[in-house]
Amino acid sequence: MEDLFIIIYNWLVSLLSGWGVGPVLVDIILGVLGSVLIVAYLLTLALFIIWVERKLVARIQDRIGPNRVGPWGLFQNIADVLKLLTKEIIIPDGADLVPFMLAPMIAVASVFMIWAALPFTRNAVGTNVSIGVLYIVAVSSLSIMAVLMAGWSSNNKYALLGAFRGVAMLVSYEVPMILTLLVPVFLTGSMRVNEIVGAQTIWYVIAMPIAAVIFYIANHAEAGRSPFDMLEAESEIVAGFHIEYSGMAFAMFYLAEFLHAFTISALTATLFFGGWRGPFVEQVPTLGIIYFFIKTFAIYLFNVWARGTLVRLRIDQIMSFCWKFLVPIALILLVLSMLVDKIATGIIPNYLDTTLLGMLPRTGILLLVNLVVGALAFGWIARTGRRERERLESRQIAPVERPAAGQQAK
Amino acid sequence: MIPLHWYLLVAAGLFSLGLYGVLSRRNAVAILMSIELMLTSVNLNLVAFWRYLSPETVNGKMFAIFVFAVAAAEAAVGLALIISIYRNRQTVIAEDINILKW
Amino acid sequence: MTVTTIIFAVMAIFTLGGGLGVVASRNLFHAALYLVLSLFGIAGLFILLEAPFLAAVQVLVYVGAIAVLITITIMVTRRLMGPVESLNRQWPVAAVAAALVMATLGFVLVNQFSGISTAPDVPADGLTLLGAAFVDPAGFLLPFEVASVLLLAALIGAIVVARD
Numbered sequence: 001m002e003d004l005f006i007i008i009y010n011w012l013v014s015l016l017s018g019w020g021v022g023p024v025l026v027d028i029i030l031g032v033l034g035s036v037l038i039v040a041y042l043l044t045l046a047l048f049i050i051w052v053e054r055k056l057v058a059r060i061q062d063r064i065g066p067n068r069v070g071p072w073g074l075f076q077n078i079a080d081v082l083k084l085l086t087k088e089i090i091i092p093d094g095a096d097l098v099p100f101m102l103a104p105m106i107a108v109a110s111v112f113m114i115w116a117a118l119p120f121t122r123n124a125v126g127t128n129v130s131i132g133v134l135y136i137v138a139v140s141s142l143s144i145m146a147v148l149m150a151g152w153s154s155n156n157k158y159a160l161l162g163a164f165r166g167v168a169m170l171v172s173y174e175v176p177m178i179l180t181l182l183v184p185v186f187l188t189g190s191m192r193v194n195e196i197v198g199a200q201t202i203w204y205v206i207a208m209p210i211a212a213v214i215f216y217i218a219n220h221a222e223a224g225r226s227p228f229d230m231l232e233a234e235s236e237i238v239a240g241f242h243i244e245y246s247g248m249a250f251a252m253f254y255l256a257e258f259l260h261a262f263t264i265s266a267l268t269a270t271l272f273f274g275g276w277r278g279p280f281v282e283q284v285p286t287l288g289i290i291y292f293f294i295k296t297f298a299i300y301l302f303n304v305w306a307r308g309t310l311v312r313l314r315i316d317q318i319m320s321f322c323w324k325f326l327v328p329i330a331l332i333l334l335v336l337s338m339l340v341d342k343i344a345t346g347i348i349p350n351y352l353d354t355t356l357l358g359m360l361p362r363t364g365i366l367l368l369v370n371l372v373v374g375a376l377a378f379g380w381i382a383r384t385g386r387r388e389r390e391r392l393e394s395r396q397i398a399p400v401e402r403p404a405a406g407q408q409a410k
Numbered sequence: 411m412i413p414l415h416w417y418l419l420v421a422a423g424l425f426s427l428g429l430y431g432v433l434s435r436r437n438a439v440a441i442l443m444s445i446e447l448m449l450t451s452v453n454l455n456l457v458a459f460w461r462y463l464s465p466e467t468v469n470g471k472m473f474a475i476f477v478f479a480v481a482a483a484e485a486a487v488g489l490a491l492i493i494s495i496y497r498n499r500q501t502v503i504a505e506d507i508n509i510l511k512w
Numbered sequence: 513m514t515v516t517t518i519i520f521a522v523m524a525i526f527t528l529g530g531g532l533g534v535v536a537s538r539n540l541f542h543a544a545l546y547l548v549l550s551l552f553g554i555a556g557l558f559i560l561l562e563a564p565f566l567a568a569v570q571v572l573v574y575v576g577a578i579a580v581l582i583t584i585t586i587m588v589t590r591r592l593m594g595p596v597e598s599l600n601r602q603w604p605v606a607a608v609a610a611a612l613v614m615a616t617l618g619f620v621l622v623n624q625f626s627g628i629s630t631a632p633d634v635p636a637d638g639l640t641l642l643g644a645a646f647v648d649p650a651g652f653l654l655p656f657e658v659a660s661v662l663l664l665a666a667l668i669g670a671i672v673v674a675r676d
Contacts, residue, residue: 024515099545130639134568141576145548148583152541160587167580174576191639412520414628417557418621420524424531424550426614431535433606434599439585440540443547446578447531450554450570454527461561462631468638468645472652474566475642478573479659483666485578489585490674496589505600 003285005124038115047077049262053304060308087247096153103150104252110142111259119194121276121288132193144170147241154244162240172322177218179330183211184271197275202359205272207366210374212272214330219264227310261303269295333373340369417458424451438492438502449481526553538598544583562634
């Protein structure tokens, strides 16, 4: 069965060519149309995602959540958006106007740009560039610039503090993220995102579970969500880098945060959970889009779960978790599995086969490496935790001497 | 295709702007930014020559990648020096950092 | 006027306009933002030159790391961001020198390389070739290792210098 997207694409091309449009212009028109479609789809989806998240977090916290507007409060976010649209965008005194207004746009754009390289089905992919994975890392690093611009141009010390802390965290967590991003790349031998999906007859999460977990944690921090919400720790720095934003400018940061959380789920689904792959996808390629979004939503629910249950860490804990735990583990894992993989390629015949049975030896060997590294990591973190607890328990705190009742201090 | 010398002229323009910045700015960070401009304009030159004169080899791209590495190292060490000087002297004006020992 | 020419013009304006902003703006934070714009322009030109890998590395290294580092340094040393004179006394001489360099470079480059507007196609597996050249002992293995040592030295050096 032909892919639905190819049918639509061919129909549009023939339609436009029939109107006498040149081939270059057809390309441009279809490109713009595709981008607008993806962005519009994501913006609509964002309303739903935010509703899901609010509902779930409310349930976790033993509340009901939005339940007034529409069935189950489904239209609450539309009402919120309308409210935010009608509000004034307040520009603080002494703000640097151009960076101030540019920052929310860059924050949203950096999230949307990631979707240009994510494949929805085998054929529906924005651009299957040869450097897809690198492109994703590059554009997602733009959000750091947005945070810095917002923090600086607001002319507010809380905003600046939030930006400093946030940028320190975002830059640090990029390191384990990139290190584990290399895992699907070396397993596939290609940086094209669609080829990475195509090679996952057995999902890479089964071969490299530790890498997938580290990738997911680092991305969770990149999205700046609790427990990594250094950017906007409400109880410490009021609202962080977007404290001076109001109205639609604030809504754009809000949108960027939620969409980023959803996007990292899509990224994890693509790189480690087989993207559009699923039963019967060979016969009916259009099914891929359903599998892709089912996987994305399943991973997104984990994200919401973590956000709803974990408490915020201190900045020094976050940094040492990244540099002293995630980075060494990711490095050891990467080097070790590359080494084992290379040795095994020479020993075992048909090692790089990508059929279901042919992938089994490779998956098994890499899983073994992962289990060893995971056990080491677990032992390490358990030992560190035990020492920390002993240190805290051995610290004697002298009881405060209070004057007994009735006795006045003389 | 776009003529090769258009790229070269853009790179030369950027290099000259960077040179002017290095020679005329007072703030050490601004000088460092101008140096980055010069480095990246050299990169543009290298890649343009690679594309037009020998796209079948990898040498041009390879040089550009080494320039990236050097630029990153230079920025890290240079900015660390600036921060260290700022801590000791409370200034980042290049003219005021004129004693070699104190 | 083809599409490529228009894209080239836009990217060249980004690059040169951003470069002008870096050297001309008195507010250092704005200068850093102009630097980002200029580096983006260069990344666009890399894509036009069919080197997408370098374009992505450009954005990742320059925008994601170096520009962020520069911006943070500006913020840390911001006591001087008031209305200080941004140019030193030798700026007219510097301008003349830069103009002379531009004139010389422009003259030589246009003389030597004008008229080259066709080039052979880039090999499709350019990225693989690049990767293989990095680990080829007859290729760039030694420079690659030296570059990694340089980066490690810079990493340690930056930490040692920047801490008290």
